[in-house]
Amino acid sequence: MNNEIQWYPGHMARAKKLIKEHLTLVDATIEIVDARIPQSSRNPDVESILAQKPRVIALNKSDLANKEITRMWIKFFQGQGLKAIPINGAAKQGIKELAIAVKAVVEPMMQALEAKGRRRRPVRTMIVGIPNVGKSTVINAMVLEKAPAKTGNKPGVTRGAQWVRTVEGIELLDTPGLLWPKFADQEIGFKLAVTGAISDEVYSIEDAAKKLLDVIGRIDPSALGKRYKITEAVEAVDEYLELIGRKRGFLGAGGVVKLEQTALMILQEFRHGKIGRFSLEKPDF
Ligand SMILES: Nc1nc2c(ncn2[C@@H]2O[C@H](COP(=O)(O)OP(=O)(O)OP(=O)(O)O)[C@@H](O)[C@H]2O)c(=O)[nH]1
Numbered sequence: 001m002n003n004e005i006q007w008y009p010g011h012m013a014r015a016k017k018l019i020k021e022h023l024t025l026v027d028a029t030i031e032i033v034d035a036r037i038p039q040s041s042r043n044p045d046v047e048s049i050l051a052q053k054p055r056v057i058a059l060n061k062s063d064l065a066n067k068e069i070t071r072m073w074i075k076f077f078q079g080q081g082l083k084a085i086p087i088n089g090a091a092k093q094g095i096k097e098l099a100i101a102v103k104a105v106v107e108p109m110m111q112a113l114e115a116k117g118r119r120r121r122p123v124r125t126m127i128v129g130i131p132n133v134g135k136s137t138v139i140n141a142m143v144l145e146k147a148p149a150k151t152g153n154k155p156g157v158t159r160g161a162q163w164v165r166t167v168e169g170i171e172l173l174d175t176p177g178l179l180w181p182k183f184a185d186q187e188i189g190f191k192l193a194v195t196g197a198i199s200d201e202v203y204s205i206e207d208a209a210k211k212l213l214d215v216i217g218r219i220d221p222s223a224l225g226k227r228y229k230i231t232e233a234v235e236a237v238d239e240y241l242e243l244i245g246r247k248r249g250f251l252g253a254g255g256v257v258k259l260e261q262t263a264l265m266i267l268q269e270f271r272h273g274k275i276g277r278f279s280l281e282k283p284d285f
């Protein structure tokens with residue numbers, strides 16, 4: 001796990017303030033969500049702030065999500081008046097489409113400026129999203145040149161904020177807005193844990209892995225058998241976890257299966273798409 005942040009009210013307040021400040025500098029935002037959990041990887045507490053500006057939703061890690069369900073999510077967001085673009089930041093896929101969508105949501109405002117006799121200028125945007133959702137990866141995928149462009153930098157408001165030039169001539173704030181994950185209930189906690197948004201210290205690794213085995217087994221009953229070469233019938237997820245550990249040779253003294261190590265391995269394999277492409281939630285229309 002690369003995210004070790006523990007969120008406290010003070011952190012949340014500071015993050016919110018920063019987003020509000022940065023929002024005054026941009027024409028639109030790119031809200032990155034995890035394509036496997038497009039709802040649970042958003043934060044309803046900042047919705048009213050983000051809604052103040054045009055926005056595009058980037059369904060990142062779409063390579064790890066179910067294609068059909070991702071299409072459903074695109075429709076769902078469309079119904080809410082939001083354009084959603086599936087991307088794979090790591091492979092730089094969908095980046096151009098994302099940039100085009102950002103320009104499109106800002107176009108009415110740009111035309112209004114032009115009508116008032118102002119000159120057209122590059123679209124300014126910023127990326128926001130919860131931990132580990134792929135903010136830095138997407139910034140890197142969008143950026144054209146390493147050296148920051150000399151534009152912007154309103155002193156006082158955002159000391160240190162820099163603009164970088166990106167695909168489609170868009171200017172992007174080099175620091176993404178960090179949203180805190182909203183751990184509203186155990187179900188959301190589970191989804192945030194297995195996708196890597198909250199630290200493995202916050203949610204029990206073993207509980208997460210067991211629940212994940214159960215969820216995957218329901219979505220695609222053959223997936224686990226294939227990945228872990230299990231042919232025997234297994235009733236309980238506890239047994240399943242142990243069996244997988246045994247197959248992988250995660251054994252301690254006396255041949256006891258190292259459950260935590262097994263659980264971590266399963267989570268890591270899931271996070272890297274090794275078990276298959278799984279969306280953990282569908283939109284309710
Ligand atoms: N499979 C896949 N992995 C991705 C994708 N985008 C990002 N990742 C991986 O997800 C992990 C987190 O990505 P980051 O770009 O560091 O995420 P972040 O939002 O900047 O994370 P924090 O700065 O910790 O909040 C990395 O291991 C990336 O390689 C994607 O589209 N597909």
Ligand SMILES: [Mg+2]
Binds near residue numbers: 135136137
């Ligand atoms: Mg980052």
